[in-house]
Amino acid sequence: MIRDPQTLNALLDTVNRFVRERLVPAEALVAETDEIPADIVNDMKQMGLFGLTVPEEFGGLALTMEEEVMVMLAMGQTSPCFRSLFGTTVGIGSQGIVFDGTPEQKAKYLPKLATGELIASFALTEPDAGSDAASLRTMAIRDGDHYVVNGTKRYITNSPQAGIFTLMARTNPQDKGAGGVSAFIVEANTPGITIGKVDKKMGQRGAHTADVIFENCRVPVSQLMGGKEGQGFKTAMKVLEKGRIHIAAICVGVAERMLRDALNYAIDRKQFGQPIAEFQLVQAMLADSQAELYAARCMVIDAARKRDEGLNVATEASCCKLFASEMCGRVADRAVQIFGGAGYLSEYGIERFYRDVRLFRLYEGTSQIQQIVIARNMVREATR
Ligand SMILES: Cc1cc2nc3c(=O)[nH]c(=O)nc-3n(C[C@H](O)[C@H](O)[C@H](O)COP(=O)(O)OP(=O)(O)OC[C@H]3O[C@@H](n4cnc5c(N)ncnc54)[C@H](O)[C@@H]3O)c2cc1C
Secondary structure, eight states: OOSOHHHHHHHHHHHHHHIIIIIHHHHHHHHHHSSOOHHHHHHHHHHTGGGTTSOGGGTSOOOOHHHHHHHHHHHTTSOHHHHHHHHHHHTTTTHHHHHHOOHHHHHHHHHHHHHTSSOEEEEOOBTTBSSSGGGOOOEEEEETTEEEEEEEEEEEETTTTOSEEEEEEESOTTOOSGGGEEEEEEETTSTTEEEOOOOOOSSOTTSOEEEEEEEEEEEEGGGBGGGOTTOHHHHHHHHHHHHHHHHHHHHHHHHHHHHHHHHHHHHHOEETTEEGGGSHHHHHHHHHHHHHHHHHHHHHHHHHHHHHTTOOOHHHHHHHHHHHHHHHHHHHHHHHHHHGGGGGSGGGSHHHHHHHGGGGGTSSSOHHHHHHHHHHHHHHHHTO
């Protein structure tokens, strides 16, 4: 749902200009230094990018899902590390509070998240609990008016910069499944938290992940999300479901960028006395990419609209994440092929995108997990 096309178009114009004039020219520098320059981060804050999904009463823009998708399609036109910086705050880091936080928790944290003063990370994955997230072992044991947290979280995006963690921990050791898990808002400066060394990754330099280690970390009872134990896994799944549409939109945006670069290269590059874009085998790669991109774009917008209408989009969200991230991988591969040898060299930038987009098929639920969710929902529907 687009509430006011004029307001949205003004925002999209600003984001498009920012991407074109500030982010694209900084791509190579960020990849080299593994840091997003402070002035770019400040500009992101000024533009309200950290508050895209925070309700207006707390200072955010309260975008609908369709509007958020439009902004992510625009953000996808550059290196995905830029989106990652505010993406955890806009998405998985803050939405738990928006969905299930108490009025006090919302009032305390959402205004600071909306301005970017506070960065939020989402801490679910552990060394032994990835796809099987419900088996997580981090413990939060009640002790008076605190919970004592012990455990390690792995690959946590933006954890080195985070001011708060949406933490999933087991409050009921007797319940080894999803029902024993609770969500907490943990302030990063709470004693007993250590951030591990920043991980060396395949791509998305400029976006940082690290372990977050909790050792006898005393978290006040007031930080239990929604004031209720045993709801944490449900909160996490709601947050991830919305996040799947968000990530799928980014996949579409980045694929558009890679395909545009490949098309321009194919028009410029001559072999056998003519532009390689004239060769039908090259055209097949361009055409397949364009067709798949169009399909993914339509899917993402459809799912976003359905979600805005209040429909259950669990299956659609997983279909979008699965198809768009796999499509993005295929487009990246074809783009490198169209660039030929230049596609393998870092100065052309396309190999960087090729590495960057590999992540989309892995995090926020791997492709196999999306397949499982889709098929499980189909069987459940058919046998109800
Ligand atoms: C850069 C990066 C950033 C991340 N950011 C965050 C973050 O901010 N917060 C957070 O909590 N997590 C984060 N993650 C973790 C990410 O969500 C997990 O890595 C992902 O869910 C997969 O878990 P895993 O790595 O343990 O793989 P595993 O679960 O061990 O899976 C390994 C392989 O087995 C397959 N597999 C597993 N189970 C099944 C099954 N039942 N059927 C078929 N195949 C299966 C998987 O699809 C995969 O191919 C991040 C990861 C990375 C790499």
